[in-house]
Amino acid sequence: MLIAGEASGDLLAAELVGALRQKILATSLDFSSDAQPLRTALAPRFFGAGGPRMAAVGVELAFDLTEHSVIGLAGVLRHLVKFRRLFRRLLALARDRQPEVIIGVDYGGFNLRFARAIRNHARRHRKEFTPWNPILIQYVSPQVWASRPGRAYGIAQDHDLLLSIIPFEKDWYARRVPQLSVQFVGHPMAERFSNLAGDAHKPLTDAPFIVLLPGSRRAELRRHAPVLLAAFAQIRQQLPNATARMVLPETLMAEAKLLALPPDVTLQTGNVAAALAQADLALAKTGTVTLECACFGVPAVTLYKVSWAEFQAGKRLVTVNTLTMPNLLAGEMIYPEFVQHDATPENLAHAALELLRDAARRQLVKTKLAQVVASLGGPGASERAAQAIVELLP
Numbered sequence: 001m002l003i004a005g006e007a008s009g010d011l012l013a014a015e016l017v018g019a020l021r022q023k024i025l026a027t028s029l030d031f032s033s034d035a036q037p038l039r040t041a042l043a044p045r046f047f048g049a050g051g052p053r054m055a056a057v058g059v060e061l062a063f064d065l066t067e068h069s070v071i072g073l074a075g076v077l078r079h080l081v082k083f084r085r086l087f088r089r090l091l092a093l094a095r096d097r098q099p100e101v102i103i104g105v106d107y108g109g110f111n112l113r114f115a116r117a118i119r120n121h122a123r124r125h126r127k128e129f130t131p132w133n134p135i136l137i138q139y140v141s142p143q144v145w146a147s148r149p150g151r152a153y154g155i156a157q158d159h160d161l162l163l164s165i166i167p168f169e170k171d172w173y174a175r176r177v178p179q180l181s182v183q184f185v186g187h188p189m190a191e192r193f194s195n196l197a198g199d200a201h202k203p204l205t206d207a208p209f210i211v212l213l214p215g216s217r218r219a220e221l222r223r224h225a226p227v228l229l230a231a232f233a234q235i236r237q238q239l240p241n242a243t244a245r246m247v248l249p250e251t252l253m254a255e256a257k258l259l260a261l262p263p264d265v266t267l268q269t270g271n272v273a274a275a276l277a278q279a280d281l282a283l284a285k286t287g288t289v290t291l292e293c294a295c296f297g298v299p300a301v302t303l304y305k306v307s308w309a310e311f312q313a314g315k316r317l318v319t320v321n322t323l324t325m326p327n328l329l330a331g332e333m334i335y336p337e338f339v340q341h342d343a344t345p346e347n348l349a350h351a352a353l354e355l356l357r358d359a360a361r362r363q364l365v366k367t368k369l370a371q372v373v374a375s376l377g378g379p380g381a382s383e384r385a386a387q388a389i390v391e392l393l394p
Contacts, residue, residue, distance in 0.1 A: 005106075013139075023387060024393075045060070048090070102137070104139065112138070135393075166325075188382060247268045284301075286304040294326040302324045323339065334372070
């Protein structure tokens with residue numbers, strides 16, 4: 001059983017299913033010469049909740065959980081009744097079908113609670129004649145090192161294995177919950193884009209191409225797009241030949257067309273990689289997409305804005321000094337970052353112009369980005385994750 005609640009997790013889960021199917025089949029093959037061998041290869045069955053990519057690789061979905069993706073505490077509270085209903089539906093499905101393994105793919109707020117509910121159920125029924133006690137795995141650690149580190153103890157109590165895609169997480173957990181099995185399998189992005197990155201030494205012309213990445217959710221588009229467009233307008237005042245492309249998922253295209261984009265800004269549906277392969281600079285929201293920028297060696301300026309209430313809560317919970325993943329991995333501010341009140345068009349435009357005009361700084365940024373990408377573990381993350389799971393199977 002797999003559960004993924006966001007588009008990125010849906011892709012990650014689909015890649016894992018493909019690798020698991022191959023690993024399990026290879027492990028179960030019996031090369032006996034008998035006409036009727038006692039053991040034959042049996043294809044594993046996958047079910048759960050996720051999105052279209054999981055469905056495409058043969059996962060039997062109870063429903064599309066990615067359709068209900070929300071951002072922040074406010075988004076969760078607005079849809080709390082719906083999420084409770086979906087949670088109970090999946091819990092009943094798990095108890096009914098009793099899978100050998102349950103894998104939560106990212107989506108920590110939902111999946112950690114689900115693992116706790118399954119583990120509690122198993123503990124209550126351990127004295128039954130045929131107790132069900134599935135292997136519980138979390139693929140992608142929640143960012144406990146950034147906020148609420150106490151969650152690590154709950155993860156250790158409820159999970160048999162944590163598959164990490166961030167290099168420093170294994171040591172972080174080892175210092176706090178050494179009883180938890182944590183495997184760093186590498187970041188799948190290192191494989192997806194290994195053959196697509198542009199020329200790291202491409203000279204900058206007087207017509208720079210800038211990619212605008214406001215985010216994949218409606219709230220992010222509404223908060224970030226006006227800032228990005230205003231920042232690009234200021235860049236154009238200094239560099240009149242600059243052009244920009246805003247990349248968004250299909251679900252946001254209708255709303256984006258209401259933004260009254262200037263003629264020098266075009267819209268693109270999906271395929272961030274194609275845009276970044278040509279980009280001279282990115283203006284991007286903090287988060288996973290900044291790692292995509294790093295994989296393509298693209299200098300970037302990052303921003304993030306949330307509601308006032310979410311910002312006040314976040315200030316009290318977040319313990320890291322940057323929200324931009326390449327900065328965290330490098331231990332320094334490779335990408336200029338502007339959060340909340342600092343995320344103004346003036347600040348973004350100023351930082352962007354510095355990166356566009358200072359050739360030596362651009363090259364230094366590209367060199368450091370290459371070091372960050374090298375730390376991600378190289379190609380084969382899904383295969384390594386599948387191998388770690390197969391080794392737990394009875």
